[in-house]
Amino acid sequence: MKKKRRVSQPVEDLRKRAENCVRQASNDFQNFSDGDSLELIQELRTHQIELEIQNEELCRTQAELERSRQKYFDLFDFAPVGYFTFDGQGLISEVNLTGCKLLAAKRRDLLSTRFNHFVAPDYQDLFYFHCRNALKSETKQTCALKLIKRDGSPFYAQLESVAVGSGDDRLKQLRTALTDITERKQAEEVLQREQEELGKIVKNRTAELETINEELHKKVVECRLTEAALRESEHKYSTLVEDALIGVYIIKDGKIEFANDKLASIYGYAKNELIGMESVKLVHPQDRAQVKEMREKRLKGEKVPTEYEIRGVKKNGDPIWVMRSFSLINFQESPAISGIVSDMTERKKAEEALRESGKEMRILSNQLLSAEEKERKRIAGEMHDGIGQALS
Template sequence: MKVKTAHNDLLAEVSGTSLNEMRLQKVLEELHLHQAELEMQNDELRIANEKLELQQLKFSGIYDLAPIGYYILTKEGLVSEVNNAGILLLETGKGNIIGNRLQSFVAPEYRDIYHLFFREMLNSGKKQSRQLKMLSRKGREFYVQMEGIVVVAVRSLPLQCDIAVMDITERVEAEKVLAKTKERLELALEASLSGTWELELDTMKFYLDEFNYQTCAIPGGKFDGRYQTFISLIHPDDRLAVDQQFRIALNNQKSIDLVCRFDNQGGNTRFASIRGHVITEPGHPNRFVGIMMDITAKKELEQEAIRIKHEQQRNIALATIHAEENERSRISEALHDSVSQLLYGIRIKLGTLLDSDNAAEALRGVYKLLDLAVLETRNISFELAPAILNDFGLRATIEEMARRLSTPKMLIKTRLMTLNVRMDLPVESNIFRILQELVNNAMKHSEASLITIEVKKNKHVELTVSDNGKGFETGKPEDITSGSGLSSIKNRLSLYNGCIDINSKPGAGTVVKITLEIKPE
């Protein structure tokens, strides 16, 4: 019995030991399984960490090499990170940026705008955008487009503000230049009485600015923007031609340049100059753009100039006819008073020749009268058209006139300087006629014993005719030149932009000075 009990106890002890071993074995197997799972999880974490590091490297490369400046700010506005482009914008070291407020680099006059931008970014949680002016550490001013948004990466970490800064200085400067150009253009258009117009080729919509409403005489200032309505505003006589020129320019992609008329409701006509060309832009319909200039005043001036020109031509024609009649009368008078009288005396002498006891003496009288007639004829011919002027020039002609007109009671002297080089024949002829008229006036009215003719040529031609006669009261200059003789001189002066100066006093003689602008050929 005891042996049996001992055997049972031994079996129970052996069975208990086996059960513990089995449990231990199971625990060991579970431990191995957990170890394998941990190793697999560790490998996955290692791979994930490597991928994360790779992504971080990629992000770091993109972040640092980006052409736009990136700044990471705390909610207090302090810079906690910046990329290379951001450092270059501020022209300083990274250590001078990190830990400082970004607003310290904003221009003082724009800091209120920056504060508003930063506050709205924090409060709204949405992306904000502003245009600011900033100052680099070296003092360079530049304009930027600043965009920012609040980011919460991890709940346990404080929020951060990601800000992108783009340098738009060139764009802003271009916009300023464009604005100034536009302002100057508007001023130029306003000063030149011009406005702009535009025609959309796909819809044929016609746009006019407000200034052109007046030029086109649009009734009530209302325009429906239709091309045909614009054409209907044009004067009926010009309408078809303008429409044809527009269509030719559109079909051939050519510029347009025309002048037409517009009639308003009051019946007044306005003239307009229309210019334009086709503008082609990729992705946009073609447009016909140009300017319209009100040239009514210009046309009125042109018409007035034409009228004045016709009036001047009429006056010149009348003056020419008057001068021709005066010249004919003078020639008739000269022939009647000199040559005709001499020929009549010769006729009388010849009539008495047969009855004369001394025929030789009578014949000598006839010869003497014939010589006087020839001399008078030569003098008249000289006054009308001196051949010596064409053959020998102005100097010889003036000297010949002085010799012919000098008498024992009245001497004519000449002082001619720098006349060795000849001028054009029409110029010399006009100078001679001026001097001839002045000398004739002195001979007729001055009662002088000495007349002096002076001619000097340099940059201008200076003519002086003086006498020691009785003189006269000059009065007003327009009264002096109102006589027929001096008026002809005045007409010749106008050809050479000349001027005349007359000095005279009773008993002190007269001095007439004339200056002519002779342009070299």
């Protein structure tokens, strides 16, 4: 038994239309011969099969198109952003479920509704110019708006619109993607506030730094003036020390760290020969023990004479007498001794000469007194003899 072919509804409709046409043309078929009729029937069956095959292909294609349409419809409806289609008057003609959720409204309530009903009053002009620019331009237009949901709660959204169609703007449509940017807007506002606060802090800090800078500038000027004064004072002191009529020295750890020209002259050395020399070498060998003892006591803080006379030794070995005075100082972050030296040799010689002269004067004085006594005795004797003779 031949299997009955499954016939779709469109084919059945075509078959009925064909049967009607056959009945209307039955009179014409009566004139056909049997051979012609069989040939015609064969052609009709062949054509019928071709039509059925084409119908099956069309049905399969239609089913695929329906699946594809449903797929893209789902993608459109459940996209993470809201999709809207506006006509030239701003009426909503299409909206996906996400767009409905963003506006907290049902799809049937949004269709044929003006979108600007959901735009906050302060943003109406911005939305108007956004739509106008998008309709007149072939490029995508973007703006950020504050929208009001159906329940009255506000949120911020970004609109990206592009025009479709051609000709009159009233016949064009706008395809718009709407994204909730409330969190981003809030973050921007927080960032703006923080930037403003930071700006205030920077401004205040800048003012403080300017004040500090002015104070530092004043201190720098004062330091420069002080430094100039110190240099001048140092120059004067250096000149005074170098040109002094007495020897000046600094001793640290028993060695000479500084000596002026006069000290070198007193001891018969070149100044550079004294630097680094053991200071006791300038002291007479018989007095060195005394000087070392006094120095140790001085560094320990014990009380010792700050001025004394002592014998020294020149480079050529000649002994000299000097008057030394000193004070404790801090030199290069260590304790040291600063002192002055006066050559007392000539004075000592003068004192010695004076002592010798005094001895001679005392001898002469004694001789004169003795002569005077003898003369007095002689005169007294003569007077006694004269008076005795006169009385006798």
